[in-house]
Structure formats: C-alpha cells, structure tokens
Amino acid sequence: MGEGGTPSRLRRLNSADVLAALYARGPRTLSEVSEATGLSRPTVEDVVDDFVGRRVVRELPPEPGGAGRPARRFRFAADEGFVAGVDIGVHTILVMLADLEGEVRHVLRTEVSPSQDAGGRLSATRRTLERCLTSSGVPAGRLRAVGIGTPGVVRDGTVTLCTVLPGWTGLNLPRALGAVAENVVVGNDANLATVAEHWRGASRHVSDAVCLLAGNRIAAGILIGGRLHRGHRGGAGELGLLPVLRWEGAPDRLLAAVSSAGDLASVFAAARDGEPEAVAAVETFTDDLATGAAALLLAVDPALVVVGGGLSRAGDLIITGLRERLSSLCPHTPEIVAGELGDEAVATGAVCIALERATEPLFPSGLPI
Numbered sequence: 314m315g316e317g318g319t320p321s322r323l324r325r326l327n328s329a330d331v332l333a334a335l336y337a338r339g340p341r342t343l344s345e346v347s348e349a350t351g352l353s354r355p356t357v358e359d360v361v362d363d364f365v366g367r368r369v370v371r372e373l374p375p376e377p378g379g380a381g382r383p384a385r386r387f388r389f390a391a392d393e394g395f396v397a398g399v400d401i402g403v404h405t406i407l408v409m410l411a412d413l414e415g416e417v418r419h420v421l422r423t424e425v426s427p428s429q430d431a432g433g434r435l436s437a438t439r440r441t442l443e444r445c446l447t448s449s450g451v452p453a454g455r456l457r458a459v460g461i462g463t464p465g466v467v468r469d470g471t472v473t474l475c476t477v478l479p480g481w482t483g484l485n486l487p488r489a490l491g492a493v494a495e496n497v498v499v500g501n502d503a504n505l506a507t508v509a510e511h512w513r514g515a516s517r518h519v520s521d522a523v524c525l526l527a528g529n530r531i532a533a534g535i536l537i538g539g540r541l542h543r544g545h546r547g548g549a550g551e552l553g554l555l556p557v558l559r560w561e562g563a564p565d566r567l568l569a570a571v572s573s574a575g576d577l578a579s580v581f582a583a584a585r586d587g588e589p590e591a592v593a594a595v596e597t598f599t600d601d602l603a604t605g606a607a608a609l610l611l612a613v614d615p616a617l618v619v620v621g622g623g624l625s626r627a628g629d630l631i632i633t634g635l636r637e638r639l640s641s642l643c644p645h646t647p648e649i650v651a652g653e654l655g656d657e658a659v660a661t662g663a664v665c666i667a668l669e670r671a672t673e674p675l676f677p678s679g680l681p682i
Contacts, residue, residue: 324360325677327352331360332369333681335389337414340373342384361387368393369675389414394457396671397442398663400502401463403427403477403529406438408445409660413457415668415682419449420657427529431480435489457671458496460663461486462505464530468547470499476554476561477530498670502526503550504541505662506621506652507534512665512682514653519616523609527631528622528656531560531602535613552605559601564624570594581627595630602631603638610643621652622659 327350334349335341343361347354364370371390375383391414400407404427410419423441425434446453463486465475470488475481487497500508507516507524516522520539526532533550535542542549553560567580571591574580583591606618618639620631628651640646654661669680 327356328360328364329676329678331357332364332389332675335361335370335387336676336681337389337391340386340388342386344384346387391416393455394671395451395455396457396664396667397445397459398660398665398667399438399442399459399461400505400657400659400663401434401438401461401478402502402659403464405656406434406441407657407660408441409657409664410445410449410451411664411668413668413671415664417664418451419445420660421445421448427477428479431478431484434478434481438490458498458667459490460505460665460667460670461490461497461499462502462659462663463499464502464532466546466548466551467499467501470497472499473546474548474554496667496670498666500663500666501532501534501543501547501550502659503532503534504543505534505666506654506658507536507619507662508541508665509654509658509662510619510621510652511536511539513661514621514658515619515650516617521613521615522617522619523606523613523615524619524621524652525602525606526622526658527564527602527620527624529564531563531605533605533609535609536615537613550609552608555605558605558608560605563598563601567594567598570597577624578626581624581630584630595627596634599631599634600638603635603642606635607639607642610639610645610647614645615647617647618649619652620649621654623656625652626655 330350331346334346343354343357347357361370365372368390370387373386391412394413396411398409406423408421409417411417421441423437425437464477465472471485472481486499490497503526506526510516510524522536524534531553535550552558568577571580571594580591584595632649632651636649652658672680
C-alpha cells in the first residue's frame with residue numbers, strides 16, 4: 314500500500330493489464346493490445362518482450378502475404394503448464410486435464426464402488442490422474458495445480474462432514490494427494506458445478522443463480538453478484554443435511570422405486586415411454602427436489618435455477634415438473650434450465666479453481682475469465 318504510484322507498482326499494473334488482454338483471446342498484435350489496455354504501444358512492447366523472455370507469452374510467426382513489414386503477433390503460452398480438475402464421486406472418479414487457458418486436453422473416468430473405503434478411493438484418484446497425464450503425453454512436472462471436487466462440507470481443504478463417502482469426514486485432501494501435485498485446491502462438488510456453469514455453461518449471462526447438482530446425490534451451489542457463496546464454514550447449499558427436505562437418498566429412492574431399472578438413465582427412459590411405475594417415481598423425485606429448491610429461491614431470489622449434474626440429461630422430465638411445483642410454492646419463479654455441462658460440471662469447476670491457483674503470480678487480481 315505504501316508504494317503509491319512508484320514505477321515498480323505501475324509496471325506490475327501494466328503487466329497485469331497486458332497479460333489479461335492476451336489471455337484466452339487468441340493472437341493479438343501490439344497495436345491491438347495497446348488499444349485493449351489503453352497503454353502506449355512502446356509500453357506494451359516492453360512488457361510483452363519481458364513476458365516472452367519469461368516464456369509466459371509466445372511470439373507467433375508472421376502471417377503470410379500482405380505488403381510491408383508484418384505486424385508482430387503474440388499469444389499467452391497456454392501449453393507451458395497444465396492443470397487437472399478431479400471429480401471424486403460416489404460411483405466415478407473423473408479427471409479432466411487442461412492447459413493454462415482452460416482448454417481441455419484429455420478426460421478420463423474410473424468406476425469405483427460406493428462402498429469403497431477412503432484409502433482405496435484415494436488410490437484410484439491418484440492412478441486415474443497419473444493415467445490421464447500419461448495418455449495425454451504431459452509430464453507430471455508440468456502439472457501446475459490440481460482442483461478437487463468432493464461431496465461434503467469443505468473448509469481449508471478438509472472435508473469436515475460427508476455422509477455419502479465412507480471414511481471421508483475429516484480427510485485433508487491436499488495432504489492425502491500431495492504426492493501427485495504440489496498445488497492441490499479443494500471445493501465442494503455442488504459449488505464447483507455452480508462455478509463451471511457460470512464460467513462455461515447455462516448461467517454465463519447472470520450474476521445471481523442457484524445450481525442444483527442432481528446426480529447420485531442432491532446438493533446446491535449459490536451464486537450471488539457473480540461470486541460463489543460458500544458460507545462461513547463452507548456448508549452453504551448442503552440442504553440434504555436437513556431430513557425433512559428429503560434430498561438425502563432421493564436418487565437411491567428413485568432407482569429403487571422402478572423394479573425393472575438398472576440405473577437412473579433407464580428410469581428416465583421408462584418414464585419417457587409412459588411406464589406408470591417410472592412416471593410416479595420421477596414425479597416423487599421432482600417433488601422432493603422442488604421442496605428444497607423452493608427454500609433456496611425464497612432465501613436467495615436468484616435470476617436463474619440451473620439443474621446440473623448427471624440428471625440434467627433427463628431434461629424436460631425434471632425441468633417441466635420442477636417449474637410447475639415451484640410456481641405453486643414460490644410467489645416469483647425464476648427461469649429454470651438444464652445445465653449445459655452434464656456430469657462433467659464438477660470436474661470443469663475443479664479445472665477453474667486449479668487455473669486460479671496456478672496463475673496467482675500472473676493475475677494477482679484474479680483470473681480474467
């Protein structure tokens with residue numbers, strides 16, 4: 314704070330502006346960066362040349378053709394490092410590898426048993442991440458950060474409460490997974506799905522939204538003023554902990570109610586075909602989902618409700634019923650839409666928080682995405 318307008322402080326501010334103008338925006342010339350930042354062309358050239366020397370920015374070959382000296386073109390060196398987003402779920406571990414602009418390079422899934430103990434689930438997570446790196450040809454040394462999405466209440470990297478994964482409560486995930494990466498950052502799965510849908514999904518255009526993560530469990534994430542609301546202890550949105558709302562175990566009850574179904578996808582397929590048992594089960598599930606959603610809407614008053622996670626692929630079967638039920642429970646019902654990222658929402662959000670961690674030295678005011 315005591316630096317005021319010193320040259321070193323001004324240079325850092327200029328550098329951040331220049332890098333933000335190049336990040337995830339494709340090749341740009343010095344003149345284009347100057348126009349985007351309002352800085353003089355000589356200042357931009359000085360900053361960019363410094364970044365090129367540090368391998369943060371890459372100069373591209375001149376474009377062919379054209380008269381006169383070709384303009385120098387630059388872009389952020391996104392492939393100088395990589396991040397991974399990991400979704401540790403009840404049935405599946407999903408790893409998503411991305412470059413430093415968030416461009417996904419590889420995705421890998423591993424099935425696990427719901428009854429798997431914590432040690433076995435952690436081992437499966439390490440193996441899946443290592444296989445993802447190997448399959449994509451990325452050396453482990455170029456992995457800058459790993460984001461982890463997990464069920465339960467998360468605070469400072471520790472799962473303080475989890476009711477769906479055996480032995481998970483009390484687990485410090487950065488410590489447990491420290492062997493695979495130096496930078497491990499952890500978030501609640503519903504929160505990360507909310508981040509992902511706001512970054513690249515259905516809630517890109519709003520700043521106040523509720524995301525209902527509906528998959529093998531139900532939880533919610535809350536976006537207020539464009540920022541994720543985690544709560545004082547990291548437990549915001551965990552309405553499943555309140556038994557009267559019937560969120561806890563709702564997907565299991567949905568599956569158990571249809572004797573002929575082998576998985577949730579087949580339940581929804583049967584409901585689409587009009588099978589009475591499946592139709593009734595989906596209606597009951599939607600009733601349970603709506604009760605908790607109504608409580609959130611009355612508390613938060615969002616512009617949008619996103620139904621995300623694996624069950625978002627059920628589409629109108631859930632969305633239409635949810636609209637009808639919420640309109641009878643709430644005086645004002647916002648727009649309700651299916652998430653755009655499906656069962657990759659949590660891993661995508663994990664990529665986002667990993668990018669923020671990996672680029673902290675470059676973007677002290679936050680990742681410009």
